[in-house]
Amino acid sequence: xxxxxxxxxxxxxxxxxxxxxxxxxxxxxxxxxxxxxxxxxxxxxxxxxxxxxxxxxxxxxxxxxxxxxxxxxxxxxxxxxxxxxxxxxxxxxxxxxxxxxxxxxxxxxxxxxxxxxxxxxxxxxxxxxxxxxxxxxxxxxxxxxxxxxxxxxxxxxxxxxxxxxxxxxxxxxxxxxxxxxxxxxxxxxxxxxxxxxxxxxxxxxxxxxxxxxxxxxxxxxxxxxxxxxxxxxxxxxxxxxxxxxxxxxxxxxxxxxxxxxxxxxxxxxxxxxxxxxxxxxxxxxxxxxxxxxxxxxxxxxxxxxxxxxxxxxxxxxxxxxxxxxxxxxxxxxxxxxxxxxxxxxxxxxxxxxxxxxxxxxxxxxxxxxxxxxxxxxxxxxxxxxxxxxxxxxxxxxxxxxxxxxxxxxxxxxxxxxxxxxxxxxxxxxxxxxxxxxxxxxxxxxxxxxxxxxxx
Amino acid sequence: xxxxxxxxxxxxxxxxxxxxxxxxxxxxxxxxxxxxxxxxxxxxxxxxxxxxxxxxxxxxxxxxxxxxxxxxxxxxxxxxxxxxxxxxxxxxxxxxxxxxxxxxxxxxxxxxxxxxxxxxxxxxxxxxxxxxxxxxxxxxxxxxxxxxxxxxxxxxxxxxxxxxxxxxxxxxxxxxxxxxxxxxxxxxxxxxxxxxxxxxxxxxxxxxxxxxxxxxxxxxxxxxxxxxxxxxxxxxxxxxxxxxxxxxxxxxxxxxxxxxxxxxxxxxxxxxxxxxxxxxxxxxxxxxxxxxxxxxxxxxxxxxxxxxxxxxxxxxxxxxxxxxxxxxxxxxxxxxxxxxxxxxxxxxxxxxxxxxxxxxxxxxxxxxxxxxxxxxxxxxxxxxxxxxxxxxxxxxxxxxxxxxxxxxxxxxxxxxxxxxx
Numbered sequence: 082x083x084x085x086x087x088x089x090x091x092x093x094x095x096x097x098x099x100x101x102x103x104x105x106x107x108x109x110x111x112x113x114x115x116x117x118x119x120x121x122x123x124x125x126x127x128x129x130x131x132x133x134x135x136x137x138x139x140x141x142x143x144x145x146x147x148x149x150x151x152x153x154x155x156x157x158x159x160x161x162x163x164x165x166x167x168x169x170x171x172x173x174x175x176x177x178x179x180x181x182x183x184x185x186x187x188x189x190x191x192x193x194x195x196x197x198x199x200x201x202x203x204x205x206x207x208x209x210x211x212x213x214x215x216x217x218x219x220x221x222x223x224x225x226x227x228x229x230x231x232x233x234x235x236x237x238x239x240x241x242x243x244x245x246x247x248x249x250x251x252x253x254x255x256x257x258x259x260x261x262x263x264x265x266x267x268x269x270x271x272x273x274x275x276x277x278x279x280x281x282x283x284x285x286x287x288x289x290x291x292x293x294x295x296x297x298x299x300x301x302x303x304x305x306x307x308x309x310x311x312x313x314x315x316x317x318x319x320x321x322x323x324x325x326x327x328x329x330x331x332x333x334x335x336x337x338x339x340x341x342x343x344x345x346x347x348x349x350x351x352x353x354x355x356x357x358x359x360x361x362x363x364x365x366x367x368x369x370x371x372x373x374x375x376x377x378x379x380x381x382x383x384x385x386x387x388x389x390x391x392x393x394x395x396x397x398x399x400x401x402x403x404x405x406x407x408x409x410x411x412x413x414x415x416x417x418x419x420x421x422x423x424x425x426x427x428x429x430x431x432x433x434x435x436x437x438x439x440x441x442x443x444x445x446x447x448x449x450x451x452x453x454x455x456x457x458x459x460x461x462x463x464x465x466x467x468x469x470x471x472x473x474x475x476x477x478x479x480x481x482x483x484x485x486x487x488x489x490x491x492x493x494x495x496x497x498x499x500x501x502x503x504x505x506x507x508x509x510x511x512x513x514x515x516x517x518x519x520x521x522x523x524x525x526x527x528x529x530x531x532x533x534x535x536x
Numbered sequence: 537x538x539x540x541x542x543x544x545x546x547x548x549x550x551x552x553x554x555x556x557x558x559x560x561x562x563x564x565x566x567x568x569x570x571x572x573x574x575x576x577x578x579x580x581x582x583x584x585x586x587x588x589x590x591x592x593x594x595x596x597x598x599x600x601x602x603x604x605x606x607x608x609x610x611x612x613x614x615x616x617x618x619x620x621x622x623x624x625x626x627x628x629x630x631x632x633x634x635x636x637x638x639x640x641x642x643x644x645x646x647x648x649x650x651x652x653x654x655x656x657x658x659x660x661x662x663x664x665x666x667x668x669x670x671x672x673x674x675x676x677x678x679x680x681x682x683x684x685x686x687x688x689x690x691x692x693x694x695x696x697x698x699x700x701x702x703x704x705x706x707x708x709x710x711x712x713x714x715x716x717x718x719x720x721x722x723x724x725x726x727x728x729x730x731x732x733x734x735x736x737x738x739x740x741x742x743x744x745x746x747x748x749x750x751x752x753x754x755x756x757x758x759x760x761x762x763x764x765x766x767x768x769x770x771x772x773x774x775x776x777x778x779x780x781x782x783x784x785x786x787x788x789x790x791x792x793x794x795x796x797x798x799x800x801x802x803x804x805x806x807x808x809x810x811x812x813x814x815x816x817x818x819x820x821x822x823x824x825x826x827x828x829x830x831x832x833x834x835x836x837x838x839x840x841x842x843x844x845x846x847x848x849x850x851x852x853x854x855x856x857x858x859x860x861x862x863x864x865x866x867x868x869x870x871x872x873x874x875x876x877x878x879x880x881x882x883x884x885x886x887x888x889x890x891x892x893x894x895x896x897x898x899x900x901x902x903x904x905x906x907x908x909x910x911x912x913x914x915x916x917x918x919x920x921x922x923x924x925x926x927x928x929x930x931x932x933x934x935x936x937x938x939x940x941x942x943x944x945x946x947x948x949x950x951x952x953x954x955x956x957x
Contacts (some may be wrong), residue, residue, distance in 0.1 A: 344792060513829040
């Protein structure tokens with residue numbers, strides 16, 4: 082790490098030393114040779130994909146802007162050593178830089194890489210991100226960035242630290258990198274091209290995902306291998322997957338939800354302990370409600386997207402209107418030679434490297450934290466049947482300590498220490514209680530409504 | 537029946553004969569000595585409540601209500617209720633065909649508080665017999681049932697038979713005035729979306745019912761999809777009715793729901809449905825019957841220039857409420873007041889279509905939730921060929937099965953699972 086950390090400060094120093102280096106890099110950098118070492122934590126499909134897209138991003142930027150980036154894959158890490166080795170091999174990563182086991186991620190973050198890509202199971206991201214920020218690395222991390230409220234707050238705080246260190250942090254909430262989305266958001270949210278937002282819907286309803294038969298895990302390895310099926314590792318699919326949409330909602334509404342009121346259940350899963358569907362009423366305050374729908378089940382109606390209704394029209398997020406002042410930096414490439422957009426997965430790495438090289442601050446930690454927290458809020462509400470407030474979950478430690486401190490176990494630390502208790506398969510949260518009379522009407526219930534209907 | 541049915545035509549004749557009778561009734565109708573013969577089908581709590589409300593309403597209007605016949609699936613229940621109102625024992629009808637005796641009697645107004653499954657059949661018979669009706673919500677449990685009620689409503693209109701439904705909020709004055717101001721007069725501009733909810737604690741049985749006979753099912757009807765339509769239809773129809781009143785009928789529904797804690801019957805205990813109405817308007821419908829959860833009952837509609845809970849904007853420029861209609865203070869009393877008021881005036885009042893469409897919207901949401909499919913109004917209610925399975929979906933046992941004694945007992949706890957394995 083002490084060798085060539087390309088922190089912004091470091092870069093600025095060499096830039097200053099080189100006089101007009103920035104311009105040179107920007108225009109005729111060929112042969113200027115900006116060497117960057119990248120490492121990958123989490124060598125599954127998404128991780129390997131991110132690494133390939135990262136390297137492709139450098140090629141795209143070199144081709145368009147002559148940045149002269151020389152990328153080197155300098156390390157891989159995975160819970161399973163053989164996966165780290167397999168991912169490192171195509172890039173000629175020496176075996177001793179392919180880390181395995183519970184401490185692998187931190188070892189990689191502490192190695193001499195400049196950029197860390199993180200695509201491990203979400204439960205592990207807070208400690209890995211911590212190691213990376215402490216070590217001054219630039220980061221791409223997949224979404225979500227945590228599975229519980231303390232995890233989110235930890236990453237939020239680290240994001241502040243990263244900002245102070247001028248680290249570039251890019252999150253895998255890839256819609257935020259799509260040009261049409263960026264432009265539409267600027268038009269409707271910042272310029273209010275359609276007037277005030279009134280109401281919206283978001284959908285992430287797709288087919289069944291992941292294991293179809295009981296996993297019957299015996300060891301921590303078994304859990305990590307099937308992490309997408311366990312709420313402790315994934316956060317449940319509303320957090321793991323649907324965060325794309327909760328993040329979009331936050332982005333377009335321009336704030337975080339005040340509360341969530343949710344319904345959900347497990348209809349057909351046979352593996353793990355996740356739900357199959359969530360339907361959440363997010364109250365964003367000022368009368369703006371977003372109905373969030375997510376499902377992973379075969380043979381059902383599928384819909385993915387965002388649908389927002391404004392005073393003067395509607396948008397699906399990427400279909401305009403165009404902003405008067407586009408936030409798009411003209412020289413940043415968004416389309417390939419065929420004129421087609423690269424897509425969010427590719428674009429997020431272009432943004433990372435471009436901003437890194439240009440020494441521009443880009444830190445998406447806060448955004449992805451808030452999107453993750455919104456999704457967690459929906460999950461908790463569906464599991465309990467309670468209306469969950471942002472304040473009690475994220476801000477005020479005293480209001481609802483149980484929720485504020487809610488920690489899914491086994492935690493990342495349990496995995497590191499080897500104190501993993503295996504969750505019970507097919508045992509899921511059931512909202513409400515069996516006993517008790519009708520609870521009193523909650524605070525905030527609209528007045529003047531019938532208390533109960535005729536049955 | 538031929539004796540003294542107060543058909544609209546009869547009443548109009550009388551009104552014409554009496555000259556200014558309408559005005560007289562409106563102003564100082566008390567003590568005119570008008571008397572109505574009322575009958576009740578379904579002598580459970582709601583049915584008896586409706587009868588009591590009807591008597592109250594008669595008092596408010598200065599009429600005399602007389603309960604002259606009662607009917608219930610269980611004869612002893614009919615007799616119990618009948619006794620309280622001095623109904624002759626031979627006019628306390630029991631059994632699956634109990635309604636038939638009522639239709640042959642000289643009852644002028646039939647109140648219906650039986651299980652929803654039976655309502656289409658009983659309503660049809662009542663219209664055929666020329667009786668005015670009050671029918672509780674929902675009016676059916678499946679698409680064919682909803683269409684039968686719409687058809688019966690058309691027939692009723694032709695005959696001058698009045699039908700009032702138990703979607704009580706449409707009778708409550710604040711609801712009516714707010715509807716007039718916001719939907720008719722559009723005082724807050726265009727309606728863009730809504731939410732509606734009936735989320736309350738657990739209802740009905742807590743232990744398995746283990747029914748053996750049709751009687752067991754009827755006795756515990758609130759727990760069975762085939763008899764109640766599930767709680768989305770049976771209870772949440774109140775809110776969906778308001779959504780329809782504000783937005784039209786839904787184009788389609790996509791639903792999420794399940795059975796979290798019920799131990800009895802075969803119903804879900806929560807639903808969350810996205811109703812798409814015309815012009816891109818979506819209404820998020822939520823209902824739950826589970827203890828220990830956050831509860832909310834009500835509506836909220838979003839307009840260009842503000843929002844409303846459907847009661848908080850009672851400021852129309854023109855009131856839709858007739859000047860001489862008394863405010864009965866209380867929606868279940870008001871609906872009976874409106875019924876007697878209309879019957880007395882011979883004013884057409886047909887709520888069959890509205891309540892049938894609200895019931896159908898709820899059924900649409902239920903089907904969407906049970907199957908996981910996006911379900912369209914057109915395929916369920918309009919076009920028999922598009923999706924015959926949905927269009928013809930008939931819950932069994934049917935009302936006719938109960939009459940013929942061919943009741944197959946549903947499996948307890950056997951609930952629909954959306955999607956495919």
